[in-house]
Amino acid sequence: TTVSVALKPTLPDGTYVATYRVLSGDGHPVSASFxxxxxSGPVDKTAATGGPANRVWEISGAFARFLMYLSALLAAGLAFFVAFIHDQDEDRWRLIGWARIATITAVFGAAGIIIVQAALLSxxxxxxxxxxxxxxDVLDSRLGWSLGVLVMGLIAVHLSTDIRNHTASQVLALYGGLATAGSFAIWGHSTxxxxIWLSTAADIVHAAAAAVWFGGIIGLLLVLRRRTDQPVASTAQIVxxxxxxxxITVAxxxxxGLALSWNATGGTVDALISTTYGRLLLVKVxxxxxxxxxxxYNRSRLVPALVQGEAQQSAPAVVDAAAPADPGTATKDEPAPMFTDAQRATNWGLxxxxxLIEATALVVVLGITAVLVNVTPARTVIATRDRVVNQTQSVPTGxxxxxxxxxxxxxxxxxxxYADAAGKPIDVANTLTIEFSLPSAELAAISRQxxxxxxxxxIYTGPELSISGTWTVTVVARTSDFSEQRTTFSVPIRN
Ligand code: HEM
Structure with a gap:
């Protein structure tokens, strides 16, 4: 894309800063200045370019995104937990209370994102x-659609916790949660x-699974805290x-997540270790x-032990059928306990x-994600990095x-x-020729004006660099009728 603006013909001599702000394809405001x-005076390189103000807004944007992820996933996940995992005992109201707080916070997070986006764009x-x-302008974009779907999803999630009919509440929690998590895929890198079909599908599945997992972990934490003193079999069933x-969700x-990572990095080790995006992703993984x-460990050891311990605790005593009918002499054949009370208490504590550790670590993962979605994807960084060769050499004139x-x-x-020692453009010649040669392929020099x-x-545009390899590019400036200045560059050209 090329954007051009004509300069006023009356501009006085001096240094100017050109600043632009555009909305990129994935919805991020991009701004830069030059x-x-x-x-004829040199360009004053100390002229202000207005960079630091953006930094504050970019950090605020990441924070608003973090708040939105945290609360929207929590609202959707808790509603799912209440509708599908919980045993509908009275303590579900506590979870519902948290889900409602999370819904309101998610709306604030969304409003924060709009304000930050408006500040960055304008x-x-x-x-x-x-x-x-x-x-x-901000709302008439993918972001507007994304937040619209988010709010509709959150309304459905809220209704799911309000409605008495259990089946209707399950339907609302399921589809409301899907809309909430799916709204993330409308705005951002996956677009x-x-x-794009893979990025979008993977993004919806990833965010929906994140909601069920994160919301479920917080739901479980609340249940375990509430039922601490008297662990009962029903709690073990919820667990x-x-x-x-x-x-299933984590799988x-x-x-x-791996599909998204593949798309965002191109699957190369270089992309993972040499870019900010790749390194953040590695920490997240x-x-x-x-x-x-x-x-x-919980699933393979702790949960079976808890379920078994509580089942053993609530199992009725077994009466020996062969024993005499006289209740006075009847012997209760109590099986040797597999878990003592102390062991059961230790397991619940563990x-x-x-x-709690899982929940805290998931919050950290969401924090990293909020930064990740604001960083240029590794694949784009690598592609852009490879797209430009920029070399400078010293010559007698600068x-x-x-x-x-x-x-x-x-x-x-x-x-x-060409520039002088102070960086000011200078005219060393009126005509300049370029010679292209590829020594490794024994290609003789091709000369172009x-x-x-x-x-x-x-400037020269042409198809001469037609084979991959390290080309020798010599620029020949004719400085007078009898002399020329030759400068040679080694230019790597990739497929
Ligand atoms: C195997 C581990 C994981 C991998 C490989 C992974 C990878 C990714 C990638 C590549 C993205 C796309 C970021 C972008 O837009 O550029 C993403 C987004 C996301 N991830 Fe993960 N992730 C993992 C675990 C998690 C976990 C544990 C959670 C939280 C429970 C999570 C929550 C999210 C969320 C909320 C998004 C943002 C979706 C969006 O805004 O479109 N991820 N993840």
């Missing part, structure tokens, strides 16, 4: 929140990372039901792996602690800079810029 000069800080035009649901979450290890775009086999554009684009600036 310096340019009018007249550069007007807080006053953007009252600017109808800017708010209209831009191809294949067991959640453990089974979580096993879906991991599979969808590492923490998830620790949570999974704890969850695996479970409570494990669930420096010469060569930029080759996209530095891939096929048509490329080359920019050559460039076009002059400005003081010391020459």
């Amino acid at each position: 310096l340019f000069g009018v007249g 550069g007007k800080s807080l006053s953007a929140a009252t600017d109808g035009g800017v708010l209209g 831009e990372l191809s294949p 067991s039901r959640f453990s089974s649901a979580a096993a 879906l979450l991991a599979a969808a 590492l923490i998830t792996a620790v949570i999974l290890a704890i969850a695996g 479970l409570r602690r494990a669930v 420096t010469v800079n060569l930029v080759v775009v996209p530095a891939r086999v096929g048509e490329n554009t080359l920019h050559i810029q 460039t076009a002059k684009a400005g003081p010391g600036h020459f």
Whole structure:
């Protein structure tokens, strides 16, 4: 995309800062600025570019996103827990209370995202929140649709906790939760990372599974805290039901998470270790792996022990049929207890602690996710990094800079810029030739004439870089009828 704006012909000489703000394809505001000069003086590189103000808003945006993820997933997950996992005992009202608080917080988080987006897009800080035009632009985008679906999902989730009919409440919790989690896929990276059908499907499954898991863990924590003093068999049943649901959910979450990761990184080790996105993703996966290890231990050891312990506790005493009928002499054949009261209490304590650790670690994972979704995906970083070769060499008159775009086999554009020692563009020649050769393929030099684009600036676009390999590009500036200045660059060209 090319955007151009004509300069006023009356601009006085001096240094200017050109600043732009656009909404990128995945919905993030992108802003940048560059310096340019009018007249013959050097460009003042100390001129302000207005960067730091954005930083504050970007951090606020990540925080609003974190709040929204945390509370929306909690609301949806708790409603699911109440409708499908809980035994509908009275303490469900406590969970419902938390789900309602989470619903309201999610709406605040969404409002925060709108304000931050408006501030970033307009550069007007807080006053953007009252600017109808800017708010209209923000809402008339994928973000508007995403938050619209989110609010509808949250309303359904809220109704599910309000309604008396259990089946209707299950339907509302299920579809409301799906809409809440699915709303995330309408805005963000998954709308831009191809294949888009895979990113979108994986995003919906991933977020829905995250809601069931996170909301379920918090639901379980609340149940365990409420029923601490008197562990009963019904609590063990809730734990067991959640453990089974979580096993399926976590498998879906991991599979969808890996699909998303593949799409966002291109599946290369380089993308994982050399980009901020890749490193954040690795930390996220590492923490998830620790949570999974704890969850695996709970499921394979602790939960069966708890269920067995509570079943043994509530089992009726077995009467020996062969014993005499006289109640006075009847012997109760009590099976030797497998779990003592102390062991049962220890197991419940262990479970409570494990669930608390899991819940805390999941909050950290969501915090990392809120940053991850605001960072340029590793695949884009790598693709952009490879697309430009930018080299500068010293020459007697100062420096010469060569930029080759996209530095891939096929048509490329080359920019050559001469500058003096202070960085000011200088005219060393009126004509400039480029010689392309590829020594490894024994390709002899091909010579091409460039076009002059400005003081010391020459451009050439052509298909000469047609084989991958390290090309020798020599720029030849004819400085007088009898002399020329030759500068040689090694330019890697990829497929
Ligand atoms: C195997 C572990 C995991 C992997 C590989 C993984 C990977 C990913 C990736 C690549 C994204 C896309 C980020 C982007 O938009 O660029 C994502 C988003 C997300 N992940 Fe995970 N994740 C994992 C575990 C978790 C866990 C444990 C949770 C929380 C319970 C979670 C919650 C989320 C959420 C809420 C999103 C944002 C969805 C959106 O806004 O579109 N993830 N994850």
